Amino acid sequence: GQWDAAVAAVRALGGDAEIQLVCHVSPDGDALGSMLGFGLGLRRLGYTRVRATFPGKFTVPTPYAELPGVDLLVPEADAYPAPALVLVFDVAGESRLGGLAARVAAAPVSVVLDHHASNTGFGTIRLVDPRAAATSVLAEQFVARLGVPLDAEIAECFYVALATDTGSFKFDMTTVAVHELAARLIATGLRPGDISRRIFDSRPFGAMKLTGEVLGRAVLEPAAAGGRGLVWTYATLADLARHDQPPYVLDTLIDPVRSVAEADVSVLVRQVAEREWAVSLRSKGAVDVSRLAVSQGGGGHRLAAGFTGFGEPRDVVDIVRRLLDDFLN
Numbered sequence: 001g002q003w004d005a006a007v008a009a010v011r012a013l014g015g016d017a018e019i020q021l022v023c024h025v026s027p028d029g030d031a032l033g034s035m036l037g038f039g040l041g042l043r044r045l046g047y048t049r050v051r052a053t054f055p056g057k058f059t060v061p062t063p064y065a066e067l068p069g070v071d072l073l074v075p076e077a078d079a080y081p082a083p084a085l086v087l088v089f090d091v092a093g094e095s096r097l098g099g100l101a102a103r104v105a106a107a108p109v110s111v112v113l114d115h116h117a118s119n120t121g122f123g124t125i126r127l128v129d130p131r132a133a134a135t136s137v138l139a140e141q142f143v144a145r146l147g148v149p150l151d152a153e154i155a156e157c158f159y160v161a162l163a164t165d166t167g168s169f170k171f172d173m174t175t176v177a178v179h180e181l182a183a184r185l186i187a188t189g190l191r192p193g194d195i196s197r198r199i200f201d202s203r204p205f206g207a208m209k210l211t212g213e214v215l216g217r218a219v220l221e222p223a224a225a226g227g228r229g230l231v232w233t234y235a236t237l238a239d240l241a242r243h244d245q246p247p248y249v250l251d252t253l254i255d256p257v258r259s260v261a262e263a264d265v266s267v268l269v270r271q272v273a274e275r276e277w278a279v280s281l282r283s284k285g286a287v288d289v290s291r292l293a294v295s296q297g298g299g300g301h302r303l304a305a306g307f308t309g310f311g312e313p314r315d316v317v318d319i320v321r322r323l324l325d326d327f328l329n
């Protein structure tokens, strides 16, 4: 049903139709990789007017600035004002689309590709599968159904998306099907070692020093989270400024925090503005953190979720602690 409708929506367009691709604010590897890989697929089909964008500040994290298809990217202000078709990648809800939400709502057809359990059901055609390890799994199915053969450029985009959203093929969603897809992507000639070095192991020295400081102030509360342990830390805009680093260098900082053995739940509180914080939540299994996040107007997956918090870092962690008590009792 939805797949046929999505394929028909693309096929209905002439080669010069304006097609706008969008992904979530502060895009990660899956958002950019699934969007750009699909954009390259549209190009192979002969669509000449394809633009890709995301809301807010036009900063592409350095590791993704060399993805194939990055020339499709334009700042939010240069997105098509009234495209014939909008495709939305890795977006759980319209709040993650900032100023682009209205454009998506106004489009004659909007196809949403997403894998968040908390997806709100927006868009006219919904390719939403919470069992998918990454949105790129769905984007790859879509290009295949459109008859586009995988090539090394498209595959690199999808591979980066898959590798980032599965934590380098470590997380629970890493199924046989995920490895089979990875194998098909690698078979186009990709070099996984080169890609990993570029994406994961190419951090500026300042980012490492900043990471050290933020990890150094982490707090472990063994009795919190229903006795399962809570670990948390925070990073301010002043921290970023002191080390001359852009905010996205903190996007993966939750990973060392969540590795703490004594804690089932981990929290990273990142300053966005005066008294405004992006809160990342991770669970090892006992707690469904997407429920916590949704109750605060955020979203995500069972083991990885986030929301926007206000006040001081302590206030935000107080809320998380209280929610944990509520949800665990």
Ligand code: 5GP
Pocket: 092, 093, 096, 116, 251, 254, 279, 280, 281, 297, 298, 299, 300, 301, 304, 305, 306, 307, 308
């Ligand atoms: P991260 O902690 O890496 O920023 O995000 C973890 C997961 O939670 C991602 O799947 C992301 O989409 C989701 N998420 C994080 N912050 C928010 C938020 O403010 N709102 C919503 N709806 N989802 C979020």
Ligand code: MN
Pocket: 024, 028, 030, 031, 090
């Ligand atoms: Mn994402």
Ligand code: MN
Pocket: 030, 031, 090, 115, 134, 135, 165
């Ligand atoms: Mn994703």
